[in-house]
Amino acid sequence: MVEYIQLLLPVIIFELILKGVALRDxxxxxxxxxxxxxxxxxxxxxxxxxxxxxIFYFIFGKKTK
Known part of the structure; x- marks a missing residue:
């Protein structure tokens, strides 16, 4: 069980950071x-x-100036 947590923790952290950056933007x-x-x-x-x-937001959601 601990091995799974060690594998998933970086993925979860990456996911939260990516969502936070996208929402902030x-x-x-x-x-x-x-x-x-x-x-x-x-x-x-x-x-x-x-x-x-x-990722879709960063690629397709933003208009260029």
Whole structure:
């Protein structure tokens, strides 16, 4: 059991940091700088879809200037 915890702990920490960075970026960004201009949808994508949600946000959710 301890071996599993040692293996999963870095993955869990990475996941939490990735979600935190994505949510922080989304909340600081103006609505017009988010694709679809719907922040709530992106918050749900980031939270619900484990590691892939934040990655999708960084790739597809941000508008360029």
């Amino acid at each position: 989304l909340l600081k960004r103006e609505r017009r700088m988010v694709k679809g201009e719907n922040k709530l949808v992106w918050v749900l994508v980031i939270i619900i879809f484990s590691t892939i949600g934040p």
